[in-house]
Amino acid sequence: MQLSQEEIVGYLRRVSAFKKLVDEQAEELAKISQVRQFARGDELFKQGDKNGGVYIVVSGKVIIERELDRNNSSVSLMVAKPVESLGEMSLFVDAPRSVTATALENTVTLWIDNDDFVSFISRYPDLLLELCKVLSQRLVEAYDKIAEVTLNRKPRELRKLYDKLDF
Amino acid sequence: MSKTIVLHSFRGGTGKTNTSANVGAILARRGLRVGVIDIDIQSPGIHTLFELTEKDVKTSLNGYLWGEIEIEEAAIDVTDRLGDEAKGKYYLIPSSIKASDIARILRDGYKVTLLDDGYKQLLGALELDVLIVDTHPGLNDEILLSMAVADTLVVLLRPDQQDYQGTSISMKLAQNLEVEDVVLLVNKNPPLFNPEMVKERVEDAYKSNVVAVLPHSDEMLSLSSAKLFVREFPDHPLTALFEKVADRCVV
Numbered sequence: 001m002q003l004s005q006e007e008i009v010g011y012l013r014r015v016s017a018f019k020k021l022v023d024e025q026a027e028e029l030a031k032i033s034q035v036r037q038f039a040r041g042d043e044l045f046k047q048g049d050k051n052g053g054v055y056i057v058v059s060g061k062v063i064i065e066r067e068l069d070r071n072n073s074s075v076s077l078m079v080a081k082p083v084e085s086l087g088e089m090s091l092f093v094d095a096p097r098s099v100t101a102t103a104l105e106n107t108v109t110l111w112i113d114n115d116d117f118v119s120f121i122s123r124y125p126d127l128l129l130e131l132c133k134v135l136s137q138r139l140v141e142a143y144d145k146i147a148e149v150t151l152n153r154k155p156r157e158l159r160k161l162y163d164k165l166d167f
Numbered sequence: 168m169s170k171t172i173v174l175h176s177f178r179g180g181t182g183k184t185n186t187s188a189n190v191g192a193i194l195a196r197r198g199l200r201v202g203v204i205d206i207d208i209q210s211p212g213i214h215t216l217f218e219l220t221e222k223d224v225k226t227s228l229n230g231y232l233w234g235e236i237e238i239e240e241a242a243i244d245v246t247d248r249l250g251d252e253a254k255g256k257y258y259l260i261p262s263s264i265k266a267s268d269i270a271r272i273l274r275d276g277y278k279v280t281l282l283d284d285g286y287k288q289l290l291g292a293l294e295l296d297v298l299i300v301d302t303h304p305g306l307n308d309e310i311l312l313s314m315a316v317a318d319t320l321v322v323l324l325r326p327d328q329q330d331y332q333g334t335s336i337s338m339k340l341a342q343n344l345e346v347e348d349v350v351l352l353v354n355k356n357p358p359l360f361n362p363e364m365v366k367e368r369v370e371d372a373y374k375s376n377v378v379a380v381l382p383h384s385d386e387m388l389s390l391s392s393a394k395l396f397v398r399e400f401p402d403h404p405l406t407a408l409f410e411k412v413a414d415r416c417v418v
Contacts, residue, residue, distance in 0.1 A: 075275065076233070076275045078234070081235075104235065155278070155279070155280045157280045157283070157312070158279065158280065158308055158311065158312065161311045161312065161315055161344065162311070164343045164345075165311075165340060165343055165344075
């Protein structure tokens with residue numbers, strides 16, 4: 001799939017972290033973005049990989065999973081859909097990938113290399129703030145997931161219903 | 168005003184799926200916009216009555232529960248299965264019949280509370296008059312949530328001691344959840360049992376109305392859940408009883 005520079009700018013502008021980009025910034029970011037395509041089942045990156053870069057889903061869907069040591073099992077954390085980004089944590093944490101990202105269907109992404117991206121955002125602190133918001137939201141979602149997985153607790157709506165069942 | 172009708176039974180094999188599909192078909196034939204949703208995610212089956220195979224079910228309830236699609240994207244228009252005389256619309260929202268999807272549900276689970284929002288979204292997006300919810304037998308999170316939002320709860324049972332005991336638990340549950348409209352439906356009544364006496368006995372036991380006593384039917388068995396009974400046997404007495412159930416559901 002070929003995307004024009006204009007189309008790439010269009011997709012970037014729809015990503016929540018990049019909504020406040022001015023024209024010049026969006027065009028600059030588009031220049032360092034590469035189109036990467038994946039077939040259903042392909043891994044964008046694997047837990048433990050050291051390749052750094054941010055992906056933005058243009059079309060298709062990507063499932064993010066944390067692989068667990070026991071029983072060769074994994075926990076699904078989220079599904080990234082068009083104009084959602086993934087892999088931002090690698091910008092700030094100098095460590096191997098903490099999750100595996102797999103295409104759930106044929107997927108087209110924009111990929112931005114970490115070094116290029118760091119160089120870009122270091123010049124635009126406002127953008128850094130937007131990225132922090134996205135990562136903070138992911139942290140909140142991760143806390144929810146931890147509570148769900150470790151406590152095996154019923155959601156509040158269900159607990160209210162179960163409370164009514166005291167025969 | 169749109170209605171959510173939940174069909175439930177404490178034990179399996181009571182005929183929930185056949186009743187859901189056939190009552191839905193009657194209402195759609197009459198001109199209503201009807202959706203029937205299969206929330207038996209671990210053992211789905213209603214798709215067979217609409218002659219659908221795994222290949223035909225491209226999107227499903229599972230995708231919505233995993234956050235991958237909007238719930239209305241899982242709806243399949245099955246109005247053509249009703250014949251030419253259908254005046255309304257009939258949608259099926261199936262659970263996935265792919266082994267890998269069922270395995271994923273068992274492994275990862277899903278956010279069950281999405282079901283409640285999903286029902287509302289379906290009623291709005293598909294402009295439904297009636298949403299019929301076909302459930303897994305017994306009690307679980309999905310049933311509890313569905314019962315709590317039901318405008319009408321239809322509890323199915325067979326004239327059988329195990330069903331009688333289980334149904335008393337379901338009825339108590341519905342009472343505690345303050346379900347406003349609960350009706351009983353006796354199914355697979357053997358020819359030896361007088362339906363009027365069965366109705367009287369069940370109503371007396373549960374202090375609730377029995378909407379109909381459906382007889383055991385060889386014709387229903389012969390269809391093997393592969394087709395809609397009301398279309399194949401439009402003049403059969405059982406079809407007339409399904410009509411009666413449909414009347415009561417949309418009161």
